[in-house]
Amino acid sequence: MLTMVGLGIWDEKDLSLKGMEAAVRSDSVYAELYTADWGGSLKNLEKFIGKEITVLKRNDLEEKSGRILKEAKEKDVTIFVPGDPLVATTHVHIILEARKKKIPTRIIHSSSAYTAIAECGLGIYGFGRTSTVVKPQKDYEPTSFYDAREVNKKNGLHTLLLLDIGIGVKEGLEILLKIEEKEKKKLVLPETEIVAVSRLGSGKQKIKFGKVRDIKKGKFESPAMVVIPGNIHFLEKEFLKGI
Amino acid sequence: MLTMVGLGIWDEKDLSLKGMEAAVRSDSVYAELYTADWGGSLKNLEKFIGKEITVLKRNDLEEKSGRILKEAKEKDVTIFVPGDPLVATTHVHIILEARKKKIPTRIIHSSSAYTAIAECGLGIYGFGRTSTVVKPQKDYEPTSFYDAREVNKKNGLHTLLLLDIGIGVKEGLEILLKIEEKEKKKLVLPETEIVAVSRLGSGKQKIKFGKVRDIKKGKFESPAMVVIPGNIHFLEKEFLKGI
Numbered sequence: 511m512l513t514m515v516g517l518g519i520w521d522e523k524d525l526s527l528k529g530m531e532a533a534v535r536s537d538s539v540y541a542e543l544y545t546a547d548w549g550g551s552l553k554n555l556e557k558f559i560g561k562e563i564t565v566l567k568r569n570d571l572e573e574k575s576g577r578i579l580k581e582a583k584e585k586d587v588t589i590f591v592p593g594d595p596l597v598a599t600t601h602v603h604i605i606l607e608a609r610k611k612k613i614p615t616r617i618i619h620s621s622s623a624y625t626a627i628a629e630c631g632l633g634i635y636g637f638g639r640t641s642t643v644v645k646p647q648k649d650y651e652p653t654s655f656y657d658a659r660e661v662n663k664k665n666g667l668h669t670l671l672l673l674d675i676g677i678g679v680k681e682g683l684e685i686l687l688k689i690e691e692k693e694k695k696k697l698v699l700p701e702t703e704i705v706a707v708s709r710l711g712s713g714k715q716k717i718k719f720g721k722v723r724d725i726k727k728g729k730f731e732s733p734a735m736v737v738i739p740g741n742i743h744f745l746e747k748e749f750l751k752g753i
Numbered sequence: 754m755l756t757m758v759g760l761g762i763w764d765e766k767d768l769s770l771k772g773m774e775a776a777v778r779s780d781s782v783y784a785e786l787y788t789a790d791w792g793g794s795l796k797n798l799e800k801f802i803g804k805e806i807t808v809l810k811r812n813d814l815e816e817k818s819g820r821i822l823k824e825a826k827e828k829d830v831t832i833f834v835p836g837d838p839l840v841a842t843t844h845v846h847i848i849l850e851a852r853k854k855k856i857p858t859r860i861i862h863s864s865s866a867y868t869a870i871a872e873c874g875l876g877i878y879g880f881g882r883t884s885t886v887v888k889p890q891k892d893y894e895p896t897s898f899y900d901a902r903e904v905n906k907k908n909g910l911h912t913l914l915l916l917d918i919g920i921g922v923k924e925g926l927e928i929l930l931k932i933e934e935k936e937k938k939k940l941v942l943p944e945t946e947i948v949a950v951s952r953l954g955s956g957k958q959k960i961k962f963g964k965v966r967d968i969k970k971g972k973f974e975s976p977a978m979v980v981i982p983g984n985i986h987f988l989e990k991e992f993l994k995g996i
Contacts, residue, residue, distance in 0.1 A: 518769060519862050526864070527773070527801070528766035558770070594864060596871030599878070606874070606992050619762050619869045619954055621769070621837060621862035624877065628839035629860055631849070634867065635842070638882050639910055661908050667882055711862055749849050 512582035512608045514595040516620025517541075519711035521550035522558065529590075529618040533559040537585035540578070542566045545600065546592035547675050547733040549712050555590070563590065571604050579604075582613050594622040623710055623735060627670055630705045630717050630737055631749025638667030638740070643682045644674045656689045659697050659738055666741035679706040679730030683722055686736075698722065698738070705737040705750065706730045719750040755825040755851045757838040759863025760784075762954035764793035765801065772833075772861045776802040780828035783821070785809045788843065789835035790918050790976040792955055798833070806833065814847050822847075825856050837865040866953055866978060870913055873948045873960050873980055874992025881910030881983070886925045887917045899932045902940050902981055909984035922949040922973035926965055929979075941965065941981070948980040948993065949973045962993040 513532050518524025533539050541552065541563050556563050566589070570578060581587050595601050595617055608615045628634045639662060641655035655671055662669040673682040686698040700723035708716040708730035716730055742750070756775050761767025776782050784795065784806050799806050809832070813821060824830050838844050838860055851858045871877045882905060884898035898914055905912040916925040929941040943966035951959040951973035959973055985993070 516864065521771075523771035523774065524769050524862070526761060526767050526769050528764075530770070531766065594868040594871070597868050597877050599876045602871065602874055602876065602992065603988065606988065606995070609992075609995055617869075617872055619767070619864035621759065621864060622868045624868045625837040625840050625865045626860075626862045628837070628845065631845055633842045633845065634840050635883060635885070639880065639908075640878060642878075665882075665904050745846065745849065749845065749852075752849070752852055 511586050511614045511616065512579070513586070513588045513616045513618065514601060514605070515588055515590050515618045516594045517548060517550065517590050517592050518620035519593060519623060519626050520709070521712070522555040524621055524711065525555070525558070526618065526620055529620065530558055532618055533588045533590070535586065536588040538581065539563045539588045539590070540566050541590040542571055543592060544568050545598040548592040549709065572600065575604055575607060579608055579611055579613060582608060583611060594619050594624070597622055597624060621711065623672060624670070626710050627707065627735065627737060629710065630707065630753065632668050632705070632737060632739060632746050633743070636668050636740060637670055638662035638665060640670040640672065642672045642674055643677065643685055645677065645685065653689050656686060656693065656697065660695060662740055663697060668740045669738045671736045671738070673732065673734045673736065676732050677734065678732050679708065679728070679734045679736060680726050682734065682736055683726050687722070702738065705739065706734070707737070708734045710735070717753050719753050754829050754857045754859065755822070756829070756831045756859045756861065757844060757848070758831055758833050758861045759837045760791060760793065760833050760835050761863035762836060762866060762869050763952070764955070765798040767864055767954065768798070768801070769861065769863055772863065773801055775861055776831045776833070778829065779831040781824065782806045782831045782833070783809050784833040785814055786835060787811050788841040791835040792952065815843065818847050818850060822851055822854055822856060825851060826854060837862050840865055840867060864954065866915060867913070869953050870950065870978065870980060872953065873950065873996065875911050875948070875980060875982060875989050876986070879911050879983060880913055881905035881908060883913040883915065885915045885917055886920065886928055888920065888928065896932050899929060899936065899940065903938060905983055906940060911983045912981045914979045914981070916975065916977045916979065919975050920977065921975050922951065922971070922977045922979060923969050925977065925979055926969050930965070945981065948982070949977070950980070951977045953978070960996050962996050
């Protein structure tokens with residue numbers, strides 16, 4: 511059996527009792543920590559479950575996933591994953607592979623930035639499509655996250671932009687402003703009001719509402735995200751201003 | 754201090770270690786169980802934290818919230834909430850009230866149907882706005898959930914429709930078909946392919962992909978939801994068909 515257990519939004523204590531129980535009962539326990547900046551301690555997590563955890567590389571769950579699936583065919587295997595496991599699309603693929611091989615699968619859910627973002631005060635039902643801001647690559651410059659904002663704006667919806675591993679708010683905004691400069695769609699301008707979020711769910715979390723030009727001066731380290739609000743209810747505005 | 758602790762997607766074992774710790778350290782512990790069909794046992798939850806839990810009525814957190822806020826001004830108060838706490842917009846309001854009264858607040862996040870829905874195999878980044886299907890009222894018939902589908906369809910996005918407490922998939926679909934009959938927008942028809950989900954995150958969870966007319970014959974009890982897919986990737990299709 512293959513059990514994917516969400517580690518939740520920040521550290522080892524965001525693990526659920528159900529997830530801990532599953533890991534304790536497993537024959538072997540792995541952790542993938544490459545899809546997100548996880549803020550926890552592997553040592554503490556090992557103490558909680560009373561067994562060693564092997565950290566996986568991306569290859570172990572992609573090209574070389576055959577090895578883990580073979581093990582899961584015979585034994586109980588748990589894989590810890592930051593956040594809620596299937597938010598990372600790559601993990602949907604390994605579950606699909608497991609099913610094809612008739613390996614029973616189970617997902618144990620946990621907290622995710624996707625809903626935790628409601629801490630900024632914007633109602634979760636007012637959000638449209640979410641996207642991830644990634645750095646421009648050598649061979650191509652992805653802009654789909656910028657487009658997400660366009661569709662949401664048209665419909666008065668808020669846009670949650672997760673920033674890729676290692677990207678803080680300042681850098682994320684610079685990537686957006688650079689695309690804006692080319693596209694000239696007036697979607698992300700220095701005077702656009704946004705919410706900047708850093709290390710949500712940790713003791714050091716920062717949430718701030720303000721104009722792009724002012725937010726850029728602050729320090730919002732990775733893991734970080736940005737919300738560009740759509741239509742705002744007066745109670746939401748009150749909340750945002752009080753942050 | 755006012756701490757809102759998410760109970761997560763299904764039962765008392767979806768609670769995080771962090772949430773348990775906060776409740777153990779609190780002077781008093783409450784639970785609101787009216788915003789969702791919670792599948793857990795209050796008795797077990799009380800055992801986990803070693804103290805009694807007082808169940809709140811809606812009024813205790815809305816019109817009469819002054820009493821709890823007064824207590825939180827002087828002592829450490831924990832309120833358990835199903836799912837991830839601030840997904841229920843009503844709880845954003847009590848946090849706002851607490852802040853106005855200079856009461857420190859803390860949110861401890863947990864799993865939510867919002868991201869757990871990725872278990873159906875549809876990538877979470879392909880979803881547009883989520884909405885909740887509610888029963889027609891005496892004085893008015895809400896249709897905003899039907900409209901959510903319209904905007905999402907136009908943009909090729911999947912629509913997650915949460916069904917209100919007590920509404921199973923069959924009843925939810927009948928509400929949608931009735932609106933369709935009036936509006937004639939061809940958004941939800943008997944031949945529309947959808948995903949029906951019941952009791953997600955529990956040992957009894959059911960996920961099924963099929964046409965509205967066929968799904969209606971099955972039993973998908975509350976808590977339940979429906980996903981109306983937008984553009985589907987071939988890997989997603991493969992996953993859906995295998996459900």
